[in-house]
Amino acid sequence: MTVRPLKLAVVGATGSVGRAVLEDLEAREIPVELRLFATSRSEVDLLEFRGDELEVETVTDRSFRGCDATILAVPAGVARELAPKAWAEGCLAIDLSGAFRSVEGVPLVVAGVNDADVAAGEARGVVASPSGPVVPLALALAPIHREAGIQRVVVTILQAASGSGRGGLRQLEKELVSLLNGEEPDPSDLSHRVGMNLVPQVGAFLPGGSTDVEGAVGAELRRLLAAPALAATATAIRVPVFYAHGLVVNLRTARPLSADGARAALRASPELKVIDSPEERIYPMPMLAVNDDAVLVGRVREDGSQENGLDLFVVADNLRRGAAGNAVRIAEAWVRGRRT
Ligand SMILES: NC(=O)c1ccc[n+]([C@@H]2O[C@H](COP(=O)([O-])OP(=O)(O)OC[C@H]3O[C@@H](n4cnc5c(N)ncnc54)[C@H](OP(=O)(O)O)[C@@H]3O)[C@@H](O)[C@H]2O)c1
Structure with a gap:
């Protein structure tokens, strides 16, 4: 046919x-x-x-x-x-x-x-x-949620400049050129320079102190994973990277899941590439994710500070996959x- x-x-x-x-x-x-x-x-x-x-x-x-x-x-x-x-x-x-x-x-x-x-x-x-970061986050969490039921997620979003489109890319490029020439860049459209800096604001602030981007993460995850009781909190930081967002994820599941069990569940997803051999310095990084369709997941480990806790690091090309x-x-x- x-x-x-x-x-x-x-x-x-x-x-x-x-x-x-x-x-x-x-x-x-x-x-x-x-x-x-x-x-x-x-x-x-x-x-x-x-x-x-x-x-x-x-x-x-x-x-x-x-x-x-x-x-x-x-x-x-x-x-x-x-x-x-x-x-x-x-x-x-x-x-x-x-x-x-x-x-x-x-x-x-x-x-x-x-x-x-x-x-x-x-x-x-x-x-x-x-929103861009929630796409790879949901893809990475879905297999763990199916396996062990996620109750709470704490995520730090490391947001690349291309998350703000052509304007963000041009701005970071200009800033880096100025800084490498020993000059302070012109004031940025993004309010603070991102070049050689970290800016703890992506989006507009809401009452209570979170931004709209951070506030949307929990609501979007609950809908996508059909998990109405899931609790989530997010902090989004602009980082001086052109392409690919990074997500530092800590979570707690309802049922115990070892790091090996989590890796096995993640590996079974066709959308994910588990690259996790830290002793060989193999882990997700933006430079590996650019122009890739897959969501990269690594640094999977048990979080001993809480019952049923896991940590992982997720990277995906925000334009291509997100x-x-x-x-x-x-x-x-x-x-x-x-x-x-
Ligand atoms: N960048 C990301 O990682 C990302 C992730 C998720 C969602 N998004 C969303 O996706 C959208 C596009 O983002 P972007 O990063 O691609 O922005 P961008 O690089 O600034 O591009 C904006 C595009 O919109 C076009 N446009 C603007 N007004 C238009 C109009 N009235 N009619 C037709 N085309 C119009 C522009 O065309 P001209 O060439 O004519 O200006 C340009 O092609 C935004 O809503 C953004 O929030 C972005």
Whole structure:
């Protein structure tokens, strides 16, 4: 049986996530008919895909006609405006912006964790992808949760500059060049310089002192893992790394699980690569995760300070796996569901 190509519109194709969507489609050799969109002010008119140059168009009301799905890799306000237009043409909107993450009736999906929930996108014509760090976190926690029931998670998110898109990448590059030339960089768009620094703020502060990014972690994990009683707390730090977020994870399970047992459960997941030979200095690092589809997990060990405690370190390419790869997999699951 020949499978017809996925008909996909990528809005924000010229951005960091949009370009990673093209890389993901190429790397996984997915049969696809693509339409690419950005603003009329975009600096980029053409993007290369599989050796061809594809035109980058401006969105109109009819742009989504005939498409199975559109990936909205754009600011939240733009996603809010475009999603209903897409659904009016029968095209599912996959929202990366956060605009729909807590909207009633919109499923939140990490492919490889709760794929079956994609079908519920039918209700509003939208499926939401979680915030970048939560995608690898949910993928790493899901096998442990199935094995031993996670009760509590404490996570430190080490957020790469590309988590803020092209702006974040340019800013860090400029800062590092200035610093290496012995100059203090111009004031950053990100409020403090990240170059040769650590900034304990990602997102806007909420009452109580957490940021919106930190506050969303628990709520998103509870939905993704179908674990309503799971407690979670997060601290997000901007680090001077261009690509790939790191996650320092401590957790407590309901049932005992040894480090070996946890590694075995993690190894059984096709989404994860367990690289964990610390004595040989083999463990996850951003430089190993860039352009990789897999979530890297290592430094798995028992936490002797509490009953049923485990520590691990997780790294994933925020653009390829955290955003683009998840959105493309959601589109694939949606089309598979429509064909059966
Ligand atoms: N970066 C990450 O790790 C990550 C992870 C998860 C989710 N996200 C979310 O994904 C979205 C995109 O992030 P990014 O990092 O790729 O940002 P980015 O690099 O700044 O790119 C933004 C893209 O949006 C396009 N755009 C802006 N306004 C538009 C409009 N009115 N119509 C059509 N296109 C428009 C831009 O096109 P022009 O070329 O015309 O400016 C550009 O292609 C954001 O909502 C972000 O929060 C990002």
